Amino acid sequence: MSSIALPSPIDRTRTAGRIHREPALIRWLLIALALVFLFGFLFLPLAVVFSQALSKGWAAYGAALIEPNALSAIWLTVLAAATAVPLNLVFGIAAAWAIAKFEFSGKSLLMTLIDLPFSVSPVVSGLIYVLLFGLQGWLGPWLQAHDIKLIFAVPGIVLATIFVTFPFVARELIPLMQAQGTEEEEAAIVLGATGWQTFWRVTLPNVKWGLLYGVILCNARAMGEFGAVSVVSGHIRGMTNTVPLHVEILYNEYNSAAAFAVASVLALLALVTLAAKSFVEWRMQRP
Amino acid sequence: MLKRHGVLPGFSITMGFTLLYLSLIVLVPLSATFLKSATLGWDGFWAVITVPRVLASYKLTFGAALAGALINALFGLLVAWVLVRYDFFGKKLIDAFVDLPFALPTAVAGIALATLYSSKGWIGQLFAPLGIKIAYTPIGVIIALTFIGLPFVVRTVQPVLEDFETELEEAAASLGANRWQTFQKIILPTLLPALLTGFALAFARAVGEYGSVIFIAGNIPMVSEITPLLIITKLEQYDYAGATALAVSMLIVSFGLLLAINGLQRWSQARRA
Numbered sequence: 262m263s264s265i266a267l268p269s270p271i272d273r274t275r276t277a278g279r280i281h282r283e284p285a286l287i288r289w290l291l292i293a294l295a296l297v298f299l300f301g302f303l304f305l306p307l308a309v310v311f312s313q314a315l316s317k318g319w320a321a322y323g324a325a326l327i328e329p330n331a332l333s334a335i336w337l338t339v340l341a342a343a344t345a346v347p348l349n350l351v352f353g354i355a356a357a358w359a360i361a362k363f364e365f366s367g368k369s370l371l372m373t374l375i376d377l378p379f380s381v382s383p384v385v386s387g388l389i390y391v392l393l394f395g396l397q398g399w400l401g402p403w404l405q406a407h408d409i410k411l412i413f414a415v416p417g418i419v420l421a422t423i424f425v426t427f428p429f430v431a432r433e434l435i436p437l438m439q440a441q442g443t444e445e446e447e448a449a450i451v452l453g454a455t456g457w458q459t460f461w462r463v464t465l466p467n468v469k470w471g472l473l474y475g476v477i478l479c480n481a482r483a484m485g486e487f488g489a490v491s492v493v494s495g496h497i498r499g500m501t502n503t504v505p506l507h508v509e510i511l512y513n514e515y516n517s518a519a520a521f522a523v524a525s526v527l528a529l530l531a532l533v534t535l536a537a538k539s540f541v542e543w544r545m546q547r548p
Numbered sequence: 549m550l551k552r553h554g555v556l557p558g559f560s561i562t563m564g565f566t567l568l569y570l571s572l573i574v575l576v577p578l579s580a581t582f583l584k585s586a587t588l589g590w591d592g593f594w595a596v597i598t599v600p601r602v603l604a605s606y607k608l609t610f611g612a613a614l615a616g617a618l619i620n621a622l623f624g625l626l627v628a629w630v631l632v633r634y635d636f637f638g639k640k641l642i643d644a645f646v647d648l649p650f651a652l653p654t655a656v657a658g659i660a661l662a663t664l665y666s667s668k669g670w671i672g673q674l675f676a677p678l679g680i681k682i683a684y685t686p687i688g689v690i691i692a693l694t695f696i697g698l699p700f701v702v703r704t705v706q707p708v709l710e711d712f713e714t715e716l717e718e719a720a721a722s723l724g725a726n727r728w729q730t731f732q733k734i735i736l737p738t739l740l741p742a743l744l745t746g747f748a749l750a751f752a753r754a755v756g757e758y759g760s761v762i763f764i765a766g767n768i769p770m771v772s773e774i775t776p777l778l779i780i781t782k783l784e785q786y787d788y789a790g791a792t793a794l795a796v797s798m799l800i801v802s803f804g805l806l807l808a809i810n811g812l813q814r815w816s817q818a819r820r821a
Contacts, residue, residue: 283727288634295630296642298623302695303648305670306660313663352569359562363554373810374570380802380809382756383654384776385795388783389577392584397788399580424573446556456557478650485653488758492780505655505759512659512763521663524656531651538651539644 310528313521325511325519326526333499334507334523337415341490341503342483345422349479350472353430357468358460361438362446375431378424383488387421390493394420413495418503421489426482433475437468470545477541481534485527578799585796588789596793601769602778608686608765609775613754616693621747624701625739631702632709649698654759661692662763684766689774692760697750704746708739708816741816748812752805756798 283291315322325331356375360368378386392398394411404411411417445467449459465472487505494501502510504527511520585593596602631643649657665672665682672682682688712735720730758776766772775798782791 287727291626292630292634292636295623295627299627299642299645301671302698303645306657306664306695307648307652309660309664309670310656313660352566355562355569356566358558359566362556363559363563365563369810371566371570373806374574376806376810377574380752380756380806382758382776382798382802384758384779385581385756385798385802388779388791388795389581391783392788392792393577393580395788397786420573424577427569427573443554443556450556459556460558481651485656487653487655487658488776491758492783505653508655508659517659517663520659524653524659527653527656531648531653531656534651535644535647538647 307528310521310525313517314525316521317518321518322522322525325522328519330498330502331504331507331523334502334504335526337418337501338484338503338505340415341419341422342480344419345426345483346476346480348423349427350430350476352427353432353434353475354472356431357434357438358464360435361441362443372435375428375435378426378428383425383486384492386424387489387492390417390420390424412493413497414501417493418490418501421493422483422486425486425489426479429479429482430472430475433471433478434468437471438464441467470541474538474541474545477534477537481531484530581792581795581799584788585792588793592789593793593796596790597797601773602775602794604770605773605775605778608689608772609755612686612689612693612774613751613757615690616697616754617747617751619690619694620697620701620750621743624698624746624750625705625743628702628705628709632706646702647699649696654696654757655763657695657760658692658763661695661760662688665691665764683764684772686765686772688764688766689761689772692764693754693757696757696760697754700750700753701743701746704742704749704816705739708742712738738819741812741819745809745812745816748805748809752802752809755801755805 282288356371360371391412393400394404394417395401396405396412398412411420445463446459449463450456454462485505486503487509490503491506491509494503494506496502496506496510498510504523508520508524508527511517511523588596597606627646631639631646662683663669665688667673667676667681667683669683675682680687682691716734716738717730720734721727725733756776758774761774762777765774765777767777775794779791779794779798782788782794
């Protein structure tokens with residue numbers, strides 16, 4: 262039939278005949294149902310963000326973004342991400358190297374530990390640091406005696422951000438490095454390279470797209486984290502508010518146009534993250 | 549002296565750093581939490597978590613998470629099927645878009661959903677004349693938790709569908725099965741491990757969710773209050789012991805889910821091998 266398009270490598274059902282395809286009506290019904298679901302759950306919320314952000318016009322939009330509290334929230338968010346992402350990058354590389362290139366017992370326990378933040382509620386993630394470093398916590402009195410403020414201050418926010426984002430790079434790298442095996446590195450060692458040279462010249466180029474992917478996801482989560490940061494921050498305007506917390510404050514004050522204006526910055530970041538993700542996935546699939 | 553684990557260098561330094569990082573960031577704070585709740589004693593712990601308000605929050609948190617995960621299991625399967633098996637305009641764009649709940653900060657999702665489903669919102673106003681309130685009710689919580697778990701089922705089922713051997717379907721068809729029978733007896737059982745894994749992942753994510761839910765829930769105690777909010781409320785009242793007890797109860801569930809998910813993923817991989 263002329264309706265059969267050019268066959269793509271994955272889609273083998275097209276070229277295999279008509280006896281095992283759904284009738285066209287069912288197909289289009291399923292497509293329509295899926296699209297309606299996705300439209301309602303994905304597209305509409307995104308559209309609401311931008312529609313509400315611009316509901317009072319472009320001038321109000323701009324004003325909401327350059328307002329001093331918004332700017333300091335943006336600064337704090339960038340600071341938290343810029344600290345958490347490199348640290349977690351180093352951790353991810355170290356953990357992936359140890360897990361993928363060596364044999365030892367307890368590997369799956371280690372990997373489960375690394376996966377831990379994904380299954381822990383963000384609020385609990387913040388709480389565990391309050392319990393450790395807060396005034397009533399274990400180290401609370403010691404910190405107070407030395408006049409070090411962690412909780413309800415910037416360092417606590419950075420710590421909580423590190424906790425919720427540290428698995429991302431590791432989780433991307435570990436399967437990738439495991440699949441790549443150790444032959445290339447062993448060949449390099451045999452040929453006389455040092456450990457560092459092997460890592461920089463053999464391993465790193467092989468995993469660079471997976472690494473980038475992990476960093477992109479790590480950054481997106483670091484900038485958008487809300488629950489954990491909400492618990493450890495003091496919600497002090499201009500000082501311990503990140504962009505998501507600032508959005509919450511504006512929204513709760515019924516200043517919804519400003520709240521959505523600031524939120525739209527995060528939404529744009531999300532769209533950039535999605536685009537970067539697609540690009541990296543495309544590059545990873547190329548031979 | 550030290551047992552060699554492999555021929556490559558760098559094991560001790562990378563392993564040492566990994567363990568140090570994990571200890572400082574994860575193990576020490578978590579042990580502090582468990583030890584603190586141990587000071588309550590078993591009776592104290594049980595007393596805190598069986599208060600009616602807490603039990604109501606458990607019911608909402610776990611019930612809504614279950615409902616959301618079930619919706620995602622059904623529609624996630626549908627979306628994965630449509631994305632893998634059919635072709636239509638804009639498919640690649642929509643495929644990339646499925647990951648939006650992963651990438652969008654939870655607070656942004658929260659205020660967007662709350663506005664969308666409030667009685668003046670685009671969707672909320674369709675239901676308002678029927679007397680159905682979505683925002684600020686448990687239904688709103690279910691919707692938010694469905695949003696947050698949407699990518700999980702789709703992304704775990706998609707690879708399995710893509711690798712699916714269509715010869716099995718052809719064999720079934722040539723033996724006389726109609727399309728529905730083929731789906732029911734051949735395709736669905738093969739997808740089951742991945743479907744369950746995606747369901748468990750969506751459920752685990754929904755159980756702890758805070759940012760997307762906090763705006764659309766009514767936060768009325770006993771009716772529309774989720775457990776994470778209760779933890780924060782106790783913290784604000786300096787009831788550290790109570791907050792810790794609740795947190796530990798959620799951690800126990802989280803660990804259980806993590807073990808279940810790991811087991812499901814192993815089953816899933818064994819099936820595909």
